[in-house]
Amino acid sequence: AQSVTQPDIHITVSEGASLELRCNYSYGATPYLFWYVQSPGQGLQLLLKYFSGDTLVQGIKGFEAEFKRSQSSFNLRKPSVHWSDAAEYFCAVGALPYNTDKLIFGTGTRLQVFP
Amino acid sequence: DVKVTQSSRYLVKRTGEKVFLECVQDMDHENMFWYRQDPGLGLRLIYFSYDVKMKEKGDIPEGYSVSREKKERFSLILESASTNQTSMYLCASTLPGAYEQYFGPGTRLTVT
Numbered sequence: 001a002q003s004v005t006q007p008d009i010h011i012t013v014s015e016g017a018s019l020e021l022r023c024n025y026s027y028g029a030t031p032y033l034f035w036y037v038q039s040p041g042q043g044l045q046l047l048l049k050y051f052s053g054d055t056l057v058q059g060i061k062g063f064e065a066e067f068k069r070s071q072s073s074f075n076l077r078k079p080s081v082h083w084s085d086a087a088e089y090f091c092a093v094g095a096l097p098y099n100t101d102k103l104i105f106g107t108g109t110r111l112q113v114f115p
Numbered sequence: 116d117v118k119v120t121q122s123s124r125y126l127v128k129r130t131g132e133k134v135f136l137e138c139v140q141d142m143d144h145e146n147m148f149w150y151r152q153d154p155g156l157g158l159r160l161i162y163f164s165y166d167v168k169m170k171e172k173g174d175i176p177e178g179y180s181v182s183r184e185k186k187e188r189f190s191l192i193l194e195s196a197s198t199n200q201t202s203m204y205l206c207a208s209t210l211p212g213a214y215e216q217y218f219g220p221g222t223r224l225t226v227t
Contacts, residue, residue, distance in 0.1 A: 009155070032214055043119070043205055043218030044158075051214075090157060094214050100165070101146050101209050102173075103216060107157040 002027050004093050006106035013081050014114050021076040021109050023091030032094030033074040034103065035065055039087045047089075050074065061085070086113045118142070119219035121206055127225045134193040136222050138206030145211050147189035149173075149181060152203040152221070164189055165211070196226045 005024045013019055025031055032051050036044040048059025055067040065076045074091060088108045095102040122137035138147065146165050150158040150173075160173030162181040170181050178200060182190045189208075193200055203223050207216040 034214070036218075041220070043220045044207075044216075045218070046215055049215060099212075100163075100171075101211060101214050101216075102148075102160065102163065103214070105158040107155055 002093060002095060002104050004091050004104055004106035006089075006091055006109050008109045009107070010110045010112065012112040012114060015083050016080050019076075019078045019081045019085070019111070021089050021091075021111070023074045023076065023106060024072050025074065025091075025093045026072065027093060027096075030069070033065075033067060034092040034094075035059065035063070035074070035076045036090045036092060036105075037061075037087050038090065038108075044090065047076070081111075081113055083113045083115060086111055119206055119208055119217050121204075121219040121222050123222050124220060125223050125225075127227065128193075128196050129227055130197060132193075132196050132226075134196050134224065134226075136191040136193075136204055136206075136224070138189045138191070138208075138219055139187050140189075140206075140208040140217070141187065142208060142210075142217065143186065144208035144217075145186070146209045147183065148207045148209075148216065149179075149189065149191045150205045150207065151175070152205055158205065161191065196224075198226050200224065201226045 003026045034049045035047040091106040092103040119140045148163040149161040164170045164183045180192045205221045206219040209216045
């Protein structure tokens with residue numbers, strides 16, 4: 001069965017530091033991959049997505065992610081974190097068959113930012 | 116600007132009550148989804164609908180039902196609320212083939 005693993009439950013970084021959130025998926029072919037962010041008390045907002053093509057994907061709010069097929073990973077990165085980035089981040093993969101538009105979500109990583 | 120709204124942000128109900136959670140989207144999306152979100156478990160799909168009056172079970176449909184009488188509205192029904200249904204409920208919608216799901220703000224339901 002398809003699955004998404006976010007190994008880090010909670011990450012703490014200082015404002016201005018770089019950030020990498022890990023995501024691994026289980027699937028054989030090229031997956032559809034997503035990162036969503038959930039600010040406190042809010043719904044989820046799409047940060048970026050990968051369907052095909054360039055493996056380095058740029059998103060909103062200065063985030064980027066890199067698809068690495070050999071490692072089954074789609075890690076999210078940001079070179080300099082701002083206090084407003086404190087939130088919960090979810091990685092997701094498109095569920096098969098692709099005609100349903102369903103997503104399978106990871107369990108999330110909570111990011112805390114210290115001044 | 117795209118918008119998904121949910122009828123309540125916070126809801127407190129008693130065990131055994133019938134509970135209705137409403138979701139409305141203004142984007143003319145065919146597909147709509149109901150998730151529940153619990154700490155450490157991420158988002159789990161309860162039901163989804165790919166057209167009016169069409170619905171399919173997700174991963175955890177037990178204890179829930181849904182209704183979609185109009186394209187823009189997707190309702191989640193807890194037939195007899197139980198304490199283990201205390202959770203955050205999120206609604207989402209998308210166009211067929213687009214995959215990008217647009218989420219509502221969520222309803223935090225407490226069943227006492």
